[in-house]
């Protein structure tokens with residue numbers, strides 16, 4: 001059975017630094033023989049979480065929109081690569097709004113106890129965070145990591161790796177970065193190799 005990798009771009013800037021880095025990662029994935037899909041959050045229709053807490057009783061979100069469809073797709077993928085540029089020291093509004101909508105899955109896991117991922121399932125499902133930032137600060141991605149961790153934890157993915165490149169302002173864009181695009185491609189290939197091995201193990 002083919003490995004399925006879902007790329008999710010949370011940048012509102014089409015074909016900018018972050019989506020370009022995601023695309024390169026997905027090229028590596030494809031060249032390694034996996035099946036690839038890419039979703040651009042900006043093109044979807046979904047609203048932020050209303051905080052009504054209805055899902056705490058039902059495990060179902062009262063809002064039926066593209067966010068729910070995308071969560072179903074995430075849950076049926078072997079690997080999810082989530083991309084966002086750093087906006088005001090965190091992820092974009094598009095991605096945070098989407099991640100907050102996972103609350104119904106959180107409720108199933110921790111309140112209703114109807115959703116459970118075994119350690120083996122988590123080991124076989126890899127999450128990758130892809131990001132770019134304007135500043136060269138070493139800690140510029142630190143505000144994003146906990147949110148991405150929460151996404152992967154709730155959806156049953158191991159937080160496998162980061163593909164991150166800072167200092168975009170100085171480089172004048174991702175295409176001028178000396179290593180980021182090659183690293184992204186190699187990491188895409190590598191994660192598929194690992195997942196293929198795990199599937200046959």
Ligand SMILES: Cc1cc2nc3c(=O)[nH]c(=O)nc-3n(C[C@H](O)[C@H](O)[C@H](O)COP(=O)(O)O)c2cc1C
Nearest residue numbers: 011013016017018085086087088089132133134135
């Ligand atoms: C609204 C906004 C906020 C930003 N905030 C930050 C920030 O806090 N720290 C930083 O290093 N870069 C920041 N940047 C720069 C972007 O992270 C950087 O240019 C990134 O590579 C853009 O990726 P994109 O081409 O996918 O949009 C910001 C850019 C925008 C548009």
